[in-house]
Amino acid sequence: MNVYLDKLQSSGLKITPQRQEILRVFLESNKHHLSAEEVHSKIVRRYPGLSLDTVYRNLNLLLNLGILSELNFGERKSFFELNKQEHHHHIICTKCGMSQEIDFCPLTYMDSRLVENFEIEKHSFEIFGICANCKDKKQTVETR
Structure with a gap:
């Protein structure tokens, strides 16, 4: 997790609890590819006020930083995974x-x-x- 948090920090971005939770979901999930809705459903238990829009914004931010990759499996929605080496x-x-x-x-x-x-x-x-x-x-x- 520290590698991803360091990347956020070196980009001048805050390490918010929500961003940490999104990363934790990907690190702990037994599923490699998650949709924004799946991420949201896992996080909303700990952060009931967290909106799906906030999850999307943070996923896009992590995508732009190269922390996540976006996958499209021929469906209308995208899936995300941690960028591995x-x-x-x-x-x-x-x-x-x-x-x-x-x-x-x-x-x-x-x-x-x-x-x-x-x-x-x-x-x-x-x-x-x-x-x-x-x-x-x-x-x-x-x-x-």
Whole structure:
């Protein structure tokens, strides 16, 4: 947590209890990717007066500082995760929304001639499909 708090402080921003709580939610969550609504629901227990708008503002601030990354899994809402040092991508179930990190980068397998005249600043790669759990449920329903 100290790394993130130091980054806030070195940017000249206050370390508010709400910002600490948002970071704590990400650090302690067993889910890697959280929506603003999920973060809010976890924090509102300790800070009942905290608005969803305040959570959004702080998530965007943490995003702009590079503390968080924003993910869009093909839904209308964004998800956020702590920016880790390791580079990763995701597979996402289109039925239940489950996401899982994959530990390799498909960009390394691309033909370098495709991007030789292009300086890549950032990229993302997500694979969408149906997870085994949802596939099993679907097959169970179809066999009835």
